[in-house]
Amino acid sequence: DFLNALHEIIPAFGASTDNLERCRLNGIVDCGERHKHIHKRAMLLVEQVRVSKGSPLVTCLLEGPSGSGKTAMAATIGIESEFPYVKIISAETMIGLSESSKCAQIVKVFEDAYKSQLSIVILDDIERLLEYVAIGPRFSNLISQTLMVLLKRLPPKGKNILVIGTTSEVGFLESLGICDAFSVTYHVPTLQTEGAKKVLEALDVFDEDDIDTAAEALNNMPLKKLYMLVEMAAQGAEGGSSEAIYSGREKIDINHFFDCLGDIISVR
Amino acid sequence: DFLNALHEIIPAFGASTDNLERCRLNGIVDCGERHKHIHKRAMLLVEQVRVSKGSPLVTCLLEGPSGSGKTAMAATIGIESEFPYVKIISAETMIGLSESSKCAQIVKVFEDAYKSQLSIVILDDIERLLEYVAIGPRFSNLISQTLMVLLKRLPPKGKNILVIGTTSEVGFLESLGICDAFSVTYHVPTLQTEGAKKVLEALDVFDEDDIDTAAEALNNMPLKKLYMLVEMAAQGAEGGSSEAIYSGREKIDINHFFDCLGDIISVR
Amino acid sequence: DFLNALHEIIPAFGASTDNLERCRLNGIVDCGERHKHIHKRAMLLVEQVRVSKGSPLVTCLLEGPSGSGKTAMAATIGIESEFPYVKIISAETMIGLSESSKCAQIVKVFEDAYKSQLSIVILDDIERLLEYVAIGPRFSNLISQTLMVLLKRLPPKGKNILVIGTTSEVGFLESLGICDAFSVTYHVPTLQTEGAKKVLEALDVFDEDDIDTAAEALNNMPLKKLYMLVEMAAQGAEGGSSEAIYSGREKIDINHFFDCLGDIISVR
Amino acid sequence: DFLNALHEIIPAFGASTDNLERCRLNGIVDCGERHKHIHKRAMLLVEQVRVSKGSPLVTCLLEGPSGSGKTAMAATIGIESEFPYVKIISAETMIGLSESSKCAQIVKVFEDAYKSQLSIVILDDIERLLEYVAIGPRFSNLISQTLMVLLKRLPPKGKNILVIGTTSEVGFLESLGICDAFSVTYHVPTLQTEGAKKVLEALDVFDEDDIDTAAEALNNMPLKKLYMLVEMAAQGAEGGSSEAIYSGREKIDINHFFDCLGDIISVR
Amino acid sequence: DFLNALHEIIPAFGASTDNLERCRLNGIVDCGERHKHIHKRAMLLVEQVRVSKGSPLVTCLLEGPSGSGKTAMAATIGIESEFPYVKIISAETMIGLSESSKCAQIVKVFEDAYKSQLSIVILDDIERLLEYVAIGPRFSNLISQTLMVLLKRLPPKGKNILVIGTTSEVGFLESLGICDAFSVTYHVPTLQTEGAKKVLEALDVFDEDDIDTAAEALNNMPLKKLYMLVEMAAQGAEGGSSEAIYSGREKIDINHFFDCLGDIISVR
Amino acid sequence: DFLNALHEIIPAFGASTDNLERCRLNGIVDCGERHKHIHKRAMLLVEQVRVSKGSPLVTCLLEGPSGSGKTAMAATIGIESEFPYVKIISAETMIGLSESSKCAQIVKVFEDAYKSQLSIVILDDIERLLEYVAIGPRFSNLISQTLMVLLKRLPPKGKNILVIGTTSEVGFLESLGICDAFSVTYHVPTLQTEGAKKVLEALDVFDEDDIDTAAEALNNMPLKKLYMLVEMAAQGAEGGSSEAIYSGREKIDINHFFDCLGDIISVR
Numbered sequence A, B, C, D, E, F: 001d002f003l004n005a006l007h008e009i010i011p012a013f014g015a016s017t018d019n020l021e022r023c024r025l026n027g028i029v030d031c032g033e034r035h036k037h038i039h040k041r042a043m044l045l046v047e048q049v050r051v052s053k054g055s056p057l058v059t060c061l062l063e064g065p066s067g068s069g070k071t072a073m074a075a076t077i078g079i080e081s082e083f084p085y086v087k088i089i090s091a092e093t094m095i096g097l098s099e100s101s102k103c104a105q106i107v108k109v110f111e112d113a114y115k116s117q118l119s120i121v122i123l124d125d126i127e128r129l130l131e132y133v134a135i136g137p138r139f140s141n142l143i144s145q146t147l148m149v150l151l152k153r154l155p156p157k158g159k160n161i162l163v164i165g166t167t168s169e170v171g172f173l174e175s176l177g178i179c180d181a182f183s184v185t186y187h188v189p190t191l192q193t194e195g196a197k198k199v200l201e202a203l204d205v206f207d208e209d210d211i212d213t214a215a216e217a218l219n220n221m222p223l224k225k226l227y228m229l230v231e232m233a234a235q236g237a238e239g240g241s242s243e244a245i246y247s248g249r250e251k252i253d254i255n256h257f258f259d260c261l262g263d264i265i266s267v268r
């Protein structure tokens, strides 16, 4: 089954920079110290892999709440590494495939990576790759076993590889034993008031006077939800105001902003 | 399996307005503030998707007790949006299909939607799409994973999409993690006395004097059950009176109405 | 699988009156108020479906202990409705079939019903259709999902349908959420002393003096067990007396009757 | 699957008297009141089926500890009924078959029975037919459902059938709901001292003086174990004495008998 | 599946004496009273089967801790019986086969046995035949059911059979109900000091003075572990001494013996 | 399935010394007494197998925390034995294969080993071969049964075999009963301060003054993590310093070393 699946895979994997750019829909802005720190450390791992003698395989896990910026961070590291081979493995491109086909796809990416002297493989949303669901819990043990072996298997002599994983279900990965399989793990947090303020300043859609109030209300908000919330608020209570706001002619009404925040928070 | 299923699907999805209309068997009447509020907010999301720059994908969940009006609400939003592509994905059209065929059907609708610049996809009765049953509990993880990925996957550049889900098992969706995958969630409640009264007035089948008594007894009743109950009561205790009532010649006997209410309540 | 199953089904479903008659092996006699009440209410639903404007689909569940008369009641409603299409869906005709074949059979009956302007479909012994067993518990979720969708799916415009379900495992159906899917539910009870007496009088196999004693002992007995018990007792302690009793020449010996009752009660 | 299985079955079922005789390896001897009582009552059921008007289907369960004589009893009833069709359904003839093949075999026997005006079907060791094992517990729900339907399904008009089941796992059958499906249930017990004495007297292998001591030690022993124990003891402590004993030249040494009893009891 | 498997089996089962001899790698020596007692009793069962009239099927289970000598004992009985057909059914010859193939192999051995007037079938390591693992627990119910039926099924008239089972998981077999299916069960224990001493004397690798100390330390040790331990100790602390020891030129160093014992005990 | 799998295996197993060398990426250095002791004892087992008369099969398990040096130790024993046949069975070469294919691969290695007079088979990371995951727990019972049988099955006459297993999940193996199947088990521990110091001295990348501080901080660290940590630290806080350090021109900054240690410890 798996072997067939392996043969059927067309090497559709070319340069993926384009692919990686789409992971940063809202760009990369300064959003606080912790995000900067992780970025710096991760770039040191890139360096270690580039010059490595004794550790041809380095693995690093980015974990944190949904929307905190893990995928954008991993993509950024991949882009900035300038390694000849950088690929992202994501559930999006494998919807509906059988476990063994997914498994074959994943193995294929690693096999391709082993052909490059320097490579980065991003395992995005590992819990989704594993088809994890909290009820049961259920997940694909076939894929889980595959990842555990791949995270430990050395590339051929002379080839060096950096594997970056992302997850918002670190507790689950720990109980699988997958966390232990990574050399290092970094926690990517939600925003603090200070970080939120920086992001809002960069967006420039609030009145100077409102920006602190808004930032405070956004303490503990994940980056991605913040962007969604701002866009909702920009429509205005009666609709139609977004163009004026993005062109800078108007600012977001702080009351309507809090209404929208209420709608969003009730779901968390 | 899934791939075959994908190919076998005939693009039977044309304009679906007709389809959507059938979701509002009893029309749309004023039934209280909450229903109006949700309708207004949802139409703002439609607007956001239409003019969106930064959020090409907006997702919204309507949850509430069985019969509270979720499907009719979603259909109404779809109709009023006047988007070129509006489709409803419902278990009714997929009875007896295998998990992977259902999965392929769902994916197909999204793929079609991605071809339209503006589109709305309604995931009706998500627990039924997931083949959920409380005992176990059991459900299709294949479909659940598919939905979780689709609710996060961006449409191609330049295409914008609004996804509306409905469910009467919000607790189950929460434990799956599907609730978190939606940008916003709105609770669609049963009727309050006041709302019930409005509906009864619109129907005009009760005596003026009986209408308040009836409305009070209907506090906390879902819309759909109300319509069923009225029609039962309209038969009269001995049958045969419904024509007279709907033509306005007679009114519903309030005692028989309470008898029928008793029959129906015992099952809740 | 399901699709194949669907095609293989030969439309062996013609007029089924004969079929329905066999469900009333011991005829229909007066056995108490509750049975009469249910019968009357159910006939009102038949009426509602016949003249319906706003509710083309009405669903009704008869639940009660094993042998209390549910199937005979449903069959009687079907026969008396004089609707052009009346079918009973029963596990008896689907022994050993796979889940998907059963599912296809069920769907087929509904599809056929949709072609008739007025129709009744009887889902007999729903727990058996679902292959329910208390250990586990286990059951067919495929069939359960199918029923839940069918109980909610509207027939085509202009067609009206009444669905009657029977079950002796109402607690199980409730935990599945199938009970909620029915518009109304009626509880069909075991016999009270009074009802038992009426049945015994109709049978006329006891001495006048014994009939009250016997009826009292039969308090809380299901109808079907009563008939079995009487026939056992009619053999006499040494056999051979049944002809004399049914021809009216002899009466059942009350002591032997109590012996047989003891044998039967020990199993309940 | 099931349908194929049904077609493949060769009607290897002819007259089975020979078959039934093998179920009484040690013959039928008087072993106490309870066994006699059950036998008599069961023969009344045979009579009831023969002359039946209103109950064309009678079902009876013999339950009791392993080796208590259930199968021999059922076989005896079958033989003495002199019905044209008497079959025993036993796991012995279906070793290693798939669930659906077993199911088909069982259905086949019933279909054959329906062709005879009077018939008896023995479901021997129902827990074994169901592939029951206490761990889990596990069992075949396919076969369990089949039995539940067959135990309720009426034969065609004019045909009468008696179904006799045997089991040593009555608690399990009860939790399945199979017990309730039988019209009557009889408990077949282990031997009491008195019954054991009768059996030993019939065998005539003990000294007059030893027979009471032996019978007392056998209180609560199942019939089948008793026969095995006597044969073990008949070998003598050093072997070689069995011929002398069975020919009546010698008697069993009571001490050696107690040694053997010790070996056997340790396993219960 | 099973039927195919049955046909594919090549009757590779000829005379198996050679096979049985390999089960006694270290021969059979006197190792205490219990082992002798079981051997004697088992030989009486052989006798019973040979002369049997009323019990053509005798079944006997040898249970005890891992390595206590069960398989060697069963093989010895088989060899000494001099029955024309003696076979051992062991998981070793069925590695990797499917459940149904294993099942077919087992059935085949019994069918072959039924052709011989006198036969012995050894079911070695029943828990392994059942693919038992304590976690879950898991095991093959197909094989378990097959064994339960085979342990009860009578051979054809005129054929007599003795079935010997071995297991080190008697608790598991009890919960399956397989223990009850055996006529008798014997417990094969680990060694007592006295038995260990006899074995060591027979091996003659210790100094007279050390033998009691060593035997005492071996109290409660299974036979097979004892043989492994002695061979380990015979290498000497620095290796190379085994030849001298087995040729009798040197004796085992008692201190090194205790070191090895420590290594081995830590694993128990 | 298994049989097919067996045939499809190409005997890709030639001399594997190269293979074994790759298991010791950082060579073998002196790292404390316990590692030395295990090595010595294991070499005695090699000797025992070489000269064995009575125990043609010796089995030994190396268990200990992840990264403690088990695989490198097993490979070293294999290399130093100079046996003609030494193979390592590892999950790395069987990614994505079905259970039965893995099973066939494993059996094949043993069959090949049986052809050599002296052989060593290494079962590396047994929990990975078993596809073990703590959640559930889940694992392959097919492979588990195969290993249990192979660990007990004697090689053909005249052939001797040593089986070495490694695992970091000894508790799991114990609950399977696999631990008991090994003749001896050795615990391979993490480093003590003293051992860590020896390793750091051999690496020569710290200042004399820092080495004790560093070693103390490394108490309880597995060997493999130590090597990864040192390489991380060698990059320096700003990157680019590793060449200077490995060439001996600079030493690792002890503060940066502690920073890296912090990153790594947080994941344990």
Ligand SMILES: Nc1ncnc2c1ncn2[C@@H]1O[C@H](COP(=O)(O)OP(=O)(O)OP(=O)(O)O)[C@@H](O)[C@H]1O
Pocket (backbone or CB within 6 Å): A023, A024, A025, A026, A027, A028, A029, A030, A031, A035, A065, A066, A067, A068, A069, A070, A071, A072, A073, A125, A166, A167, A168, A223, A224
């Ligand atoms: N400094 C930053 N780091 C990361 N993301 C940033 C930063 N600045 C802006 N962003 C934007 O924030 C968003 C982060 O979303 P992203 O998808 O990376 O989150 P995530 O943690 O992967 O979410 P999920 O858990 O749902 O997968 C992106 O749109 C990205 O463009």
Ligand SMILES: Nc1ncnc2c1ncn2[C@@H]1O[C@H](COP(=O)(O)OP(=O)(O)OP(=O)(O)O)[C@@H](O)[C@H]1O
Pocket (backbone or CB within 6 Å): B023, B024, B025, B026, B027, B028, B029, B030, B031, B035, B065, B066, B067, B068, B069, B070, B071, B072, B073, B125, B166, B167, B168, B223, B224
């Ligand atoms: N303002 C309103 N909003 C929603 N539905 C309305 C409104 N006014 C009347 N209706 C009628 O009420 C009924 C609501 O039923 P609907 O099927 O939408 O409920 P639902 O919540 O989807 O039920 P279910 O949980 O069973 O799927 C429809 O027949 C609709 O025509």
Ligand SMILES: Nc1ncnc2c1ncn2[C@@H]1O[C@H](COP(=O)(O)OP(=O)(O)OP(=O)(O)O)[C@@H](O)[C@H]1O
Pocket (backbone or CB within 6 Å): C023, C024, C025, C026, C027, C028, C029, C030, C031, C035, C065, C066, C067, C068, C069, C070, C071, C072, C073, C125, C166, C168, C223, C224
């Ligand atoms: N008034 C009555 N209502 C229903 N059944 C009656 C009535 N009078 C007589 N009977 C007889 O009583 C018996 C009722 O059996 P029926 O099979 O309907 O019970 P049931 O509740 O469906 O049992 P089960 O739970 O086993 O399916 C039938 O033989 C029927 O002929």
Ligand SMILES: Nc1ncnc2c1ncn2[C@@H]1O[C@H](COP(=O)(O)OP(=O)(O)OP(=O)(O)O)[C@@H](O)[C@H]1O
Pocket (backbone or CB within 6 Å): D023, D024, D025, D026, D027, D028, D029, D030, D031, D035, D065, D066, D067, D068, D069, D070, D071, D072, D073, D125, D166, D168, D223, D224
């Ligand atoms: N009066 C009797 N009734 C039943 N069996 C008797 C009687 N007298 C002697 N026997 C003998 O006792 C034995 C009873 O064994 P039988 O196989 O019927 O027991 P069982 O209850 O079916 O056992 P199991 O639970 O193992 O299936 C038979 O060998 C039968 O010949």
Ligand SMILES: Nc1ncnc2c1ncn2[C@@H]1O[C@H](COP(=O)(O)OP(=O)(O)OP(=O)(O)O)[C@@H](O)[C@H]1O
Pocket (backbone or CB within 6 Å): E023, E024, E025, E026, E027, E028, E029, E030, E031, E035, E065, E066, E067, E068, E069, E070, E071, E072, E073, E125, E166, E168, E223, E224
């Ligand atoms: N009197 C004896 N009885 C049994 N075995 C003996 C005796 N004397 C010596 N032995 C030897 O002891 C060993 C017993 O091992 P055996 O394989 O029979 O144990 P086992 O109980 O079957 O173990 P396992 O539980 O692992 O299957 C054999 O090598 C056998 O040659």
Ligand SMILES: Nc1ncnc2c1ncn2[C@@H]1O[C@H](COP(=O)(O)OP(=O)(O)OP(=O)(O)O)[C@@H](O)[C@H]1O
Pocket (backbone or CB within 6 Å): F023, F024, F025, F026, F027, F028, F029, F030, F031, F035, F065, F066, F067, F068, F069, F070, F071, F072, F073, F125, F166, F168, F223, F224
């Ligand atoms: N004396 C030694 N013993 C073992 N390994 C050593 C020794 N000295 C150095 N090493 C190095 O330490 C590392 C040990 O890693 P190894 O893969 O053997 O650990 P492991 O216990 O098998 O880990 P895992 O549990 O992840 O399989 C190897 O790189 C090896 O070269």
Ligand SMILES: [Mg+2]
Pocket (backbone or CB within 6 Å): A070, A071, A072, A124, A125, A166
């Ligand atoms: Mg992400």
Ligand SMILES: [Mg+2]
Pocket (backbone or CB within 6 Å): B070, B071, B072, B124, B125, B166
């Ligand atoms: Mg709805």
Ligand SMILES: [Mg+2]
Pocket (backbone or CB within 6 Å): C070, C071, C072, C124, C125, C166
């Ligand atoms: Mg019924």
Ligand SMILES: [Mg+2]
Pocket (backbone or CB within 6 Å): D070, D071, D072, D124, D125, D166
């Ligand atoms: Mg029996």
Ligand SMILES: [Mg+2]
Pocket (backbone or CB within 6 Å): E070, E071, E072, E124, E125, E166
């Ligand atoms: Mg053994």
Ligand SMILES: [Mg+2]
Pocket (backbone or CB within 6 Å): F070, F071, F072, F124, F125, F166
């Ligand atoms: Mg290792």
